[in-house]
Amino acid sequence: MSTGYILANDAFRDWLNILRNEFTVIGPVLKKRGPIVFEEIQDAGDLHLDYCSTMLGPRKFIYPPTQRLFRIDNQNHRVTTIEPADAGNAVIFAVRPCDMQAISVLDRTFLGDIEDFYYRKLREETLTVVLNCNRACDAGFCESMGAGPFLRLEDGYDLEMTSMGENYLIEIGSRRGEGLIEKAVHRKEAASGDYETKDDLQRKAIASFTKHLETAGLPELLMRNLDHPVYRETAEARCLGCTNCTMVCPTCYCYDIEDDMSFDLTVTERRRHWDSCQELHFARVHGGNFRSSREARLRQFVTHKLATWVEQYGCFGCVGCGRCMTWCPTGIDLTEMAKRIQQDFETGRARWWAYS
Amino acid sequence: MGTGKRIGIFKYSSCAGCQFQLFYFQHYVLETIQAVDIVYCKMLQSGGEEDGPFDLALIEGAITEQWQADQLKRIRERSELLAPIGSCAVCGGVPAIKNTAHELDAQRRVYEDISVVHSLKAHPVDHYVRVDGYVRGCPPGVRDLAELVKSLLLNKTPRFLDYSVCVECKLEEAICVLVAYQEPCMGPVTNAGCGALCPSRGRACYGCWGPMKDANAKALADRFERMGLGREEIYRRFTEFGEPTVEWKPGQVKP
Numbered sequence: 001m002s003t004g005y006i007l008a009n010d011a012f013r014d015w016l017n018i019l020r021n022e023f024t025v026i027g028p029v030l031k032k033r034g035p036i037v038f039e040e041i042q043d044a045g046d047l048h049l050d051y052c053s054t055m056l057g058p059r060k061f062i063y064p065p066t067q068r069l070f071r072i073d074n075q076n077h078r079v080t081t082i083e084p085a086d087a088g089n090a091v092i093f094a095v096r097p098c099d100m101q102a103i104s105v106l107d108r109t110f111l112g113d114i115e116d117f118y119y120r121k122l123r124e125e126t127l128t129v130v131l132n133c134n135r136a137c138d139a140g141f142c143e144s145m146g147a148g149p150f151l152r153l154e155d156g157y158d159l160e161m162t163s164m165g166e167n168y169l170i171e172i173g174s175r176r177g178e179g180l181i182e183k184a185v186h187r188k189e190a191a192s193g194d195y196e197t198k199d200d201l202q203r204k205a206i207a208s209f210t211k212h213l214e215t216a217g218l219p220e221l222l223m224r225n226l227d228h229p230v231y232r233e234t235a236e237a238r239c240l241g242c243t244n245c246t247m248v249c250p251t252c253y254c255y256d257i258e259d260d261m262s263f264d265l266t267v268t269e270r271r272r273h274w275d276s277c278q279e280l281h282f283a284r285v286h287g288g289n290f291r292s293s294r295e296a297r298l299r300q301f302v303t304h305k306l307a308t309w310v311e312q313y314g315c316f317g318c319v320g321c322g323r324c325m326t327w328c329p330t331g332i333d334l335t336e337m338a339k340r341i342q343q344d345f346e347t348g349r350a351r352w353w354a355y356s
Numbered sequence: 357m358g359t360g361k362r363i364g365i366f367k368y369s370s371c372a373g374c375q376f377q378l379f380y381f382q383h384y385v386l387e388t389i390q391a392v393d394i395v396y397c398k399m400l401q402s403g404g405e406e407d408g409p410f411d412l413a414l415i416e417g418a419i420t421e422q423w424q425a426d427q428l429k430r431i432r433e434r435s436e437l438l439a440p441i442g443s444c445a446v447c448g449g450v451p452a453i454k455n456t457a458h459e460l461d462a463q464r465r466v467y468e469d470i471s472v473v474h475s476l477k478a479h480p481v482d483h484y485v486r487v488d489g490y491v492r493g494c495p496p497g498v499r500d501l502a503e504l505v506k507s508l509l510l511n512k513t514p515r516f517l518d519y520s521v522c523v524e525c526k527l528e529e530a531i532c533v534l535v536a537y538q539e540p541c542m543g544p545v546t547n548a549g550c551g552a553l554c555p556s557r558g559r560a561c562y563g564c565w566g567p568m569k570d571a572n573a574k575a576l577a578d579r580f581e582r583m584g585l586g587r588e589e590i591y592r593r594f595t596e597f598g599e600p601t602v603e604w605k606p607g608q609v610k611p
Contacts (some may be wrong), residue, residue, distance in 0.1 A: 033558050035531040055529055065527050238579075240572045242518060242544035247526040258515070261506055263387030279519050282571045294572065327526075327545050329534045330579050 003178075004171040004190035011186035012168055016044035018183050019091060023127075026061065027093035028054055038092065041220040049094050050162070051136035053321055057250035060090045062122045063106060065274050069118065071255075072268040082269075084122050089182065094161070098140070098321040100148035101126070102250030104156045108313040127176055129159040134205050139322025141211040141335060146317040149205040150198075162198050169194050178219045199326040213335045214342065215316065219307035221345055222338065226299065230340045235295040238330040239278075245301060245324035245332070246276040251317050254282075277301060302334050361508055364396035364410040368424045369451045369478065370417030373410055374442035375399045377495035378414070391509060401411040412508050414491075418444040418451040418478040425484050437505055439480035441491040442463035447566035447598040449494065451478040455599045456591075460575060489514050494564040494597070497549035516547045520568050521561050525552035533560050540580050540593055545571035545604065566598045573607030587611040 007015060019025055019031045020041075028036050030048040090293030094096050095103075103123075110119035110245040119124040133142075133149040152159050158177030163342055169190055172178045181187065238318040256275035261268045275282060277300045283291035291297050301324075309317030318334070363374060370604045379400065392412075396404035413435040424487050432438055439530050443449035454462040455477050463470045481487060491500045500516050507514035521543035525532070533539040542563035543555050554561050567573070573594060587609055594607035 031529075033531055034536070037529045037531055055526065055531070236572075236575070240544040240575055240577050241520070241568075244520040244522045244526060244532075244544070247523060261510065263391050263502075263506065263509070265509060276519070276523075281518055294570070327535055328387055329522075329532070329533055329541075330575060 004192055004194065005181055005184070005187040006166045006167050007170055007187050008192050011184060013044040016041075016047065017182040018185070019112055019180065020044075022089070022183075024090040025093060026058070026090055035346070041093075043142055047093060050132060051094075051096075053096065053140070053326070054325070055327065057248075057321070058128070058322075059099070059102060059106065059200060059250050060093050061090065061092060062103060062126055063110070063119055063253065064122075067118055067272050069270045070274060072270070074266050074268060081117075084118050090125065090327040091127040091129060091158075093129045094159075095128050095134060096320040096321070097148040097151045098145075099250050100128060100130045100151060100157050101142075101145075101319045102152060104153055104319070105251045105313070105315060105317065105319065106253055107112075107156065108315065110336060112313070113260065118248065127158045127180065129161060129177075129180075130157050130173075132160065132162045132202070134163060134201055136205065136209040136211070137322060139211065139326045140320055141213050141322065142320035143206055143209050144211075144213040144215060145318055145320035146215075147278040149209075150202045162201060164194070164197055169198055174265055188351075199313070210320070211335065213320070213338060215306075218338060218342075219310045221341060222303050222307040224300055224304070225341050225345075228341050228344070230337050231302070232295045234332055234337060235293070235298045238332050239294050239298050240329060241278055241280070241294055241297070242329060243276040243278040244327045244329065246278055246321040247274070248327050248335075250306075250321060250323070251319060252276070253304075264300055277304070298332075302337055305334065306338055359391055359509055361392045361411045362393050362395045362405075362409070364408060364413045364435070365394065365399075366396070366404070366413065366415050366427070368397065368415070368445070369420040370442065370444040370449070372399060372416070372607035373508065374416040374445075375376075377493075378441070378501065392505065398529075403579050404608060405466075409436065410435040413438045413441045414506070415445050418448050418480060419484060420451055420475050420478045422474065422476065428481065428484050437488045437508065438481075438485065439444050439489045439491055440487055441496045441501070443492065443494040443564060443566050443597055444478075445481045446490045446492050448478050448480050448490045448600040449564075449566070449597055452480075452599040453515050453596060454478060456595045475589075477600075485599070489516055491516070492547050492565045493549050497565075500549060518569055518598030519548050520544050520571075521546045521548050521552050521555065521565070523549065524548050524550070525555045528552050528556040530558075533558060534579075540583065540585055542576070542591070545573050545576050545607070562593065563597050567601050567603035569603065571603045573604045577607040577609055 025041050026038055027041050027047045028051050029039050029046050036048055036051045037055050038054055070082055088325050110116040130151050146152055160173055161170040170181055191205045200207040254275045255272040258271050259268050278297050283289050305318040396406055413431050440446045444451055463473050467473055491504055503514045534541040539560035541555055541560040543561040545568055546561055546563045547565045547568040549565055577590050588611040590611050594604045598604050
């Protein structure tokens with residue numbers, strides 16, 4: 001949408017406080033000992049907008065780590081759905097473009113052919129305000145993955161913010177977003193010069209990237225080199241199987257189901273919680289485990305994010321946020337693994353024949 | 357209204373904290389007592405039916421004497437299910453620190469007169485008998501204990517937590533002390549259940565819950581070495597809890 005507004009920094013803070021009367025306002029907050037965490041803010045001053053990336057993305061509000069699904073009354077044989085808690089009236093501020101892209105990637109999983117009731121409810125009732133990145137973060141390569149540093153999505157978000165020094169340019173992404181910005185008292189319509197400033201900032205941001213990944217032909221290359229030694233070597237020397245990568249990944253969607261019964265055996269509650277393909281139990285089925293080696297599990301992570309996701313959902317499963325390599329205790333970098341296979345292909349050491 | 361399920365609780369070399377954890381059981385204490393019959397438990401009542409039979413035998417502590425091993429085998433044969441509870445029974449725990457020294461030296465350090473000491477190396481319960489699950493923790497986790505008792509009542513296979521401490525640490529959104537502060541954190545190779553008690557408060561995990569299944573101890577030991585930790589230090593971290601385990605053996609590089 002074309003209409004945009006300019007909000008001075010002071011007016012922005014006033015606007016947040018106005019919104020707090022009506023909404024649960026969530027944003028990045030600097031915590032004791034240093035982490036920056038998405039949580040509800042009590043005052044506009046709590047918001048820590050000058051951040052690169054949080055450990056867990058805003059995904060946790062739309063797809064929570066643990067979710068109660070339904071309750072079974074064993075005596076009366078009744079099943080009661082448990083609606084997602086705290087649904088409605090939440091606005092998440094300063095969602096980075098990569099995280100917004102990640103939510104749209106999750107949409108393809110949960111709102112695709114089979115719709116997930118719990119996800120839809122939280123997704124629909126949570127508003128998202130994107131904050132564009134004026135510079136690249138150290139581990140980020142969102143530019144290569146088509147997810148940043150400025151928002152690349154056409155829809156699925158509510159507002160887009162760009163920090164322009166003394167003020168913010170705020171562009172509308174949805175009707176509900178429009179409703180939010182209309183509550184800002186001292187807003188003024190953006191002029192063409194403001195959009196030019198934004199374009200300049202975007203160009204500068206793109207130029208600041210040091211990390212790149214060539215994605216053309218990558219899915220095919222990875223699928224033809226499933227037995228490349230990089231997986232075995234990395235899995236043996238460095239992969240701890242700790243699942244940090246999948247915990248922090250903003251597009252990981254796997255969950256496990258758990259039934260919890262009361263001690264008197266009268267009530268059962270069914271829950272789901274985040275699961276990880278890096279865990280040994282993940283691929284355990286009747287008769288065995290089809291990913292019993294750490295090598296197989298690591299390959300699953302890399303090839304799913306950078307190859308099979310494309311076949312499955314028509315987009316990459318990686319948005320280039322760099323969380324997995326930042327929080328990996330041994331610094332395993334999936335782009336380095338992909339690059340090694342690319343280099344081996346260039347020097348004729350990796351395959352390019354039909355994979356059967 | 358009991359279900360008539362008979363539980364026996366046995367203690368070997370340990371601090372007895374696991375049994376206390378069982379009695380407290382936090383908000384489950386009444387439900388547990390009503391649901392099962394505790395037919396043998398020295399910390400709770402004198403006497404009791406030492407010879408079973410048991411629907412479930414809970415074993416606390418490491419095996420460090422021959423009579424313990426003998427009794428354990430007898431219990432196994434009279435129990436439908438048997439599970440070690442707590443780190444000492446699951447992976448050797450604190451008693452197994454002595455495995456890193458010569459037996460005589462370890463005994464001499466503590467006792468003046470060793471003629472009455474018949475101690476052997478400390479071993480976890482599963483070195484002697486087959487077990488039906490592990491309730492990890494120091495003290496054992498309430499979640500896994502409840503799961504075990506409920507599974508007994510439901511006659512189902514219990515599902516214990518089997519992932520690393522990192523999972524719980526991430527959910528706490530605590531800054532990673534290994535990545536950010538270069539602390540020698542054992543979290544990545546340690547089984548979860550504690551709720552990342554230490555790392556989420558800025559302190560490195562020292563592995564008291566014992567090894568996670570399929571842990572890559574060698575890779576973490578190498579990481580510690582690259583951080584500048586000496587071999588002595590690395591050895592200590594991997595032998596403080598769980599010296600006898602196969603999972604942590606590759607990390608136990610002799611200094």
